[in-house]
Amino acid sequence: MTVLTLSRALNEGLRKAMENDPKVLIMGEDVGKLGGVFRVTDGLQKDFGEDRVMDTPLAESGIVGTAIGLALRGYRPVCEIQFDGFIFPAFDQIVSQLAKMPYRSGGVVKLPIVIRVPFGGGIGAVEHHSESPEVFFVHTSGLRVISCGDPADGYAMIQQAISSDDPVLFFEPKRRYWDKTEVDLAGGVAAALPMDRARTLASGTDVTVLCYGPMVRTCMEAAAAAESEGRSIEVIDLRSLSPLDTETIFASVRKTGRCVVVHEAPVTAGLGAEIAARVTQECFYHLEAPVLRVGGYSTPYPPARIEEHYLPDLDRVLDAVDRAFAY
Amino acid sequence: MTRSGTGDAAHQLDLLRDMMAIRQFEERCAELYSAGEIRGFVHLYSGEEAVAVGVSQALTADDSVVSTYREHGHALVRGLPLDAVMAEMYGKATGCSGGRGGSMHLFDAGRRFYGGNAIVGGGLPLAVGLALADKMRGISRVTACFFGDGAVAEGEFHESMNLAALWNLPVLFCCENNRYAMGTALERSHSQPNLALRAASYGMPAWPVDGMDVLAVERSAGLAAEAVRSGGGPHFLELRTYRFRAHSMYDPELYRDKAEVERWRERDPITALADRMRADGEVSDAQITVIEAELTAALDAAVAAARDAPVEPVESLTSNVYAPGAV
Ligand SMILES: Cc1ncc(C[n+]2csc(CCOP(=O)(O)OP(=O)(O)O)c2C)c(N)n1
Ligand SMILES: [Mg+2]
Numbered sequence: 001m002t003v004l005t006l007s008r009a010l011n012e013g014l015r016k017a018m019e020n021d022p023k024v025l026i027m028g029e030d031v032g033k034l035g036g037v038f039r040v041t042d043g044l045q046k047d048f049g050e051d052r053v054m055d056t057p058l059a060e061s062g063i064v065g066t067a068i069g070l071a072l073r074g075y076r077p078v079c080e081i082q083f084d085g086f087i088f089p090a091f092d093q094i095v096s097q098l099a100k101m102p103y104r105s106g107g108v109v110k111l112p113i114v115i116r117v118p119f120g121g122g123i124g125a126v127e128h129h130s131e132s133p134e135v136f137f138v139h140t141s142g143l144r145v146i147s148c149g150d151p152a153d154g155y156a157m158i159q160q161a162i163s164s165d166d167p168v169l170f171f172e173p174k175r176r177y178w179d180k181t182e183v184d185l186a187g188g189v190a191a192a193l194p195m196d197r198a199r200t201l202a203s204g205t206d207v208t209v210l211c212y213g214p215m216v217r218t219c220m221e222a223a224a225a226a227e228s229e230g231r232s233i234e235v236i237d238l239r240s241l242s243p244l245d246t247e248t249i250f251a252s253v254r255k256t257g258r259c260v261v262v263h264e265a266p267v268t269a270g271l272g273a274e275i276a277a278r279v280t281q282e283c284f285y286h287l288e289a290p291v292l293r294v295g296g297y298s299t300p301y302p303p304a305r306i307e308e309h310y311l312p313d314l315d316r317v318l319d320a321v322d323r324a325f326a327y
Numbered sequence: 328m329t330r331s332g333t334g335d336a337a338h339q340l341d342l343l344r345d346m347m348a349i350r351q352f353e354e355r356c357a358e359l360y361s362a363g364e365i366r367g368f369v370h371l372y373s374g375e376e377a378v379a380v381g382v383s384q385a386l387t388a389d390d391s392v393v394s395t396y397r398e399h400g401h402a403l404v405r406g407l408p409l410d411a412v413m414a415e416m417y418g419k420a421t422g423c424s425g426g427r428g429g430s431m432h433l434f435d436a437g438r439r440f441y442g443g444n445a446i447v448g449g450g451l452p453l454a455v456g457l458a459l460a461d462k463m464r465g466i467s468r469v470t471a472c473f474f475g476d477g478a479v480a481e482g483e484f485h486e487s488m489n490l491a492a493l494w495n496l497p498v499l500f501c502c503e504n505n506r507y508a509m510g511t512a513l514e515r516s517h518s519q520p521n522l523a524l525r526a527a528s529y530g531m532p533a534w535p536v537d538g539m540d541v542l543a544v545e546r547s548a549g550l551a552a553e554a555v556r557s558g559g560g561p562h563f564l565e566l567r568t569y570r571f572r573a574h575s576m577y578d579p580e581l582y583r584d585k586a587e588v589e590r591w592r593e594r595d596p597i598t599a600l601a602d603r604m605r606a607d608g609e610v611s612d613a614q615i616t617v618i619e620a621e622l623t624a625a626l627d628a629a630v631a632a633a634r635d636a637p638v639e640p641v642e643s644l645t646s647n648v649y650a651p652g653a654v
Contacts, residue, residue, distance in 0.1 A: 033582055034510035057480035057516040058447050058508055085446065089482065124366040126429045128445040299648050303427050304366040305418040309641045 001182040009151035009183050010040045010116075010172065013158035014078065018048050021076060024162055027054040027063055028080030028116075037082055038118055038177050060090035064115065068097055071111045076162055083174075084119040085128030091136070098167045099142035110165040114158070119147075120214045120264050121311055122175035124304040131301055132213075132265035137169045138242040138274070145242040146195050147171040149216030151181045153199075153239065156192035164195070171241075173214035198245040200252065204234035207258035207321050210249060210275060212238040215262045215312060222317035231321065241271055249275065250282050257288040258324040262312055267295035289327035292320045336609040339600065342384075342541050343610065344618050346376040346597045349400040351622045352409075353572075355630070356399070356416060356430075360576050364634070365416045368445075369430045372400040374539075374571035375503060377596035379404050381544025382471060382501055382564075385552035391439040391461075391470040393454040396431035397503075397570075398443035401473055405440045407433065413629035419636035426639050447508075448481030450474065451500075455487050458496040458561075469555050471499045477508025479522055488529040491561040499548070499555050500526065500563040503538070505570045510582040526563035538568030539594045569594075 004012065018024045026032075026041055026048075032055040035042030045053035056063050060081060067077035081087045087094075094115065102109050121130035137145045144166045148154040154172070161168040193199055201216070202223045211219040216237045223233040234252050238244065253259045259279050261272035272293035279291050294312045302310045353371040360369050372379070379400035386392070394401040402412055407423050415422030416430055424434045434442040441457065444450040454472035461468040478484050479502065491498045502522055506513045513520045526533035532554070536547040544566060551562035569591040573580050604610040 029508075030510045037577070055511055055515060057511065058477045059480050059482070061482050062480075089446075089448075126367050126431060126445070128431075129368065297645065299644055302644055303418045303429050303639075305426065305638050306641055306644065309644070 002185050003180050004151045004155070004183045005178050005180050006148070006151045006154045006172070007039050007177040009155040010158050011042055011044070012183070012185060013155040014041065014044060015047070017078075017159050017162040018044065018052065021162075023074060024076045024078065025052050025054065025070065026078045026080070027056055027067065029056055029058055029082050031055060031080050036080060038174060040116070040172070040177075041080065060086055061093050064090040064093040064098060064113075067113045068093065068101070068111060071113050072109065076112045078114045078116060078162060080116045082118070083129045084117055084131040084133055087115075087117055087133060094137070094143070094169075095140050099140045102166070103142055111167050112162070112165050114161045114168045114170050116158075116170045116172060118174035118177075119171045120173050120175060121301060121307050122214060124307070126303055127301040130307065132263065132296065134169070134171050134241055135265055135269065135271055138271060142167070143242065144168045144196070144240070145171070146240050147173065147213040148239070149173065149176070149211075149213060149237045150179065152183050153237075155183045155185070156189045157195045157239070159189045160192070160195040171213055175214055176217060179217065196240040196243060196245060198239055198248040199237045200234065200248065201237050202233060202235040204232035204256065206232045206256055207260060207324050208234045208236060208249070208252040208256045209260045209262060209317065209321070210236050210238055211262040212241060214264060218312065218314060219262055219317055222314045222321070225314060226318060226321060233321065244275065244278070246278060246282070249279065253279050253283045254286045257286050259287070259291045260294060260317065260320045260324055261291065262294045262317055262320075264296050264311055266298050267293045268298045270295050289324040292324055294320045336604070336607075339542075339604055340610060340614075342380055342545070343597065343600050343604065344622075345380045345404055346541060346600070347618060348622050349376045349379065349403055350597060351619075351626055352399055352403060352412075355626050357572070357576070359416070359630070365430070366418065367429045367431070368396070368575050369416075370397040370575050371570070371572045372397055374591065374595070375505060375568045376400055377541035377544050378501070378503055378538045378566045378568055381541045382499075382548040382566075384545045385499075385548035386469060386471055389439070390468050391441060391454075391457045393441045393450040393457065393470065393472045394433075394443050395447075395450065395473055395475060395478075396443050396445045397475070398433055398473070399430070402433040402435070402440060402443070405435070405438055407435050407438060407440060409625055410629045410632050411435075413626075414633040414636050417633040417636065418638065419633055420639045421632070421636040448474065448478040448483040451478070451483050451487035452490070454498050455490045455496060458491065458498045459494060462494070462496055467497070467556050467558075469497050469499050469552050471501055471552075473501045473503060475508060476502060476504040476506065476513055476522060477511070477516060479525060480508070480516055488526060488531070488561075492529040492531045495558075495560040497555045498561040499552055500561060501548075502526075502563065502565045503568055504565050505568050507570070507574070507583065509574045510578070512582065523563060523565040526565070531561045531563055532559075533563035533565065535565040535567055538566035539596045539599065541596055541600055571595075
């Protein structure tokens with residue numbers, strides 16, 4: 001076991017994938033020489049060369065579109081979008097081309113492309129640099145959307161994403177890049193939990209708290225705080241936002257009878273809305289309270305000085321837990 | 328900014344003062360950022376002052392300006408009050424964007440300053456629309472649109488160039504070619520690094536300008552703006568300049584060597600003009616010292632006011648998501 005930051009763990013995962021498969025390429029803005037704004041691709045160009053780690057001009061649509069062409073010819077491109085807010089120039093290629101071509105081809109065409117996106121707030125940036133656009137892609141059939149919550153998952157999931165024959169939107173919680181955990185670099189990914197499965201991080205009996213990405217740590221802290229007050233919270237890291245691991249979700253909610261969904265993205269039409277609908281439909285007779293949602297407000301991402309009021313924190317999670325008990 | 332001059336020497340002194348004001352502002356921002364007083368992303372304009380100051384000489388208060396995230400200088404020469412710009416750096420309610428914009432989104436519709444923009448290339452189509460509106464209303468105005476060399480690689484740039492040329496719109500495209508897009512050098516971003524040539528291919532007059540020489544910028548901008556104003560359609564200036572500082576406050580500057588920076592620093596636009604004026608007996612060291620002191624005093628006052636100013640109350644954050652009043 002090695003203790004690594006999330007940024008470093010992703011770097012090691014990318015390195016491993018590139019060593020294992022010469023068809024794996026990295027492309028993006030300043031991913032090569034500079035090693036990426038968040039250092040995730042640091043040193044890879046030096047070791048794998050400019051043909052495999054490509055610095056591109058500022059051209060998000062071009063990056064994703066080019067990756068599609070490469071994938072059609074058997075490559076496995078990993079594209080970096082520098083910040084969440086810069087994915088929109090590439091939206092057309094992702095939604096109109098990438099998500100649809102495999103289906104249209106009757107499965108003949110596979111597009112094993114990973115699009116890495118540092119997302120979420122909490123770093124004192126502003127709009128365009130702190131956003132949570134994941135649900136746009138969850139809404140788009142044909143894409144897998146996943147998010148890692150800690151370094152160990154980051155290391156395994158990036159490799160699984162690269163091995164997947166489907167296009168994967170890979171959301172990295174940017175404010176957790178410098179969090180550290182132990183990572184099993186030797187163990188390989190074979191033993192790791194598949195990327196489309198949710199992970200129960202804390203077992204509990206009173207309420208199920210569902211989260212992903214940056215909110216995983218927040219919810220674990222909330223669970224610890226709740227425990228001292230005698231409440232038993234089951235925390236589940238969804239990991240796969242599309243498709244959802246409903247089996248794990250439903251089993252937990254049937255056990256606890258309460259469900260709170262937490263994400264940074266605005267509550268309105270966020271992933272919590274989808275989960276609430278499905279849980280209500282499938283676990284109706286087990287529910288002690290409506291499914292509650294904790295998330296960003298329906299405003300553009302606010303300026304740095306007030307983002308802490310926007311971002312769900314331990315108190316807001318616990319407040320929702322309290323409300324779930326008040327029914 | 329203050330406009331006291333009438334004759335040639337007095338006018339040059341105004342140019343010098345305006346450039347010095349920007350430099351002082353930027354260097355102060357760097358200090359405040361390091362001291363943790365300013366948060367978020369800050370992109371400094373030091374070295375590029377001659378561009379904003381030179382181009383602004385060709386614009387009237389009725390003209391429009393569209394800018395980038397490296398826009399402090401553009402905003403100041405546009406006449407946005409120093410206090411309001413500094414308060415915006417602090418994210419305070421007294422800022423020109425009410426604290427909601429920060430360094431990258433200075434905005435003042437009243438002064439037709441249609442904003443900094445954190446999306447590279449994002450402002451270009453807006454400029455085309457502003458100019459189209461002016462043309463449709465039959466008024467002879469110029470929309471000056473600033474963007475970097477990196478933006479020339481984005482799709483939005485090319486759509487905008489085509490639209491502006493096709494519809495013969497009054498846009499003055501001001502490309503601030505500082506040779507780098509973050510860590511990527513011009514030659515590694517562009518198949519044709521002669522950016523004026525690229526623009527010319529859209530059928531608009533385009534030429535390179537020494538962006539380190541404020542008088543050269545003023546001359547070219549004057550000619551181009553005059554032509555734009557009198558119905559000559561869009562014009563494109565490739566302003567060759569250099570940023571003395573890092574891309575943003577985070578950048579380790581691994582992509583360029585110190586000698587190169589030093590070479591460009593020898594062409595500092597402020598020193599260049601001051602030396603020329605000194606040689607011609609048009610300014611004395613004592614005068615420059617007085618100007619420095621005046622600018623410092625104004626900055627001190629702006630910083631003090633910004634520190635004391637309130638942050639927007641959290642409760643009002645939902646205001647202006649929609650227009651007020653009944654639907
Ligand atoms: C659409 C988009 N992609 C990427 C970025 C990240 N980014 C910010 S500035 C920058 C470099 C821009 O270079 P240039 O246009 O030359 O302007 P300069 O910073 O040199 O003034 C990059 C890649 C962004 N802000 N927007
Ligand atoms: Mg540049």
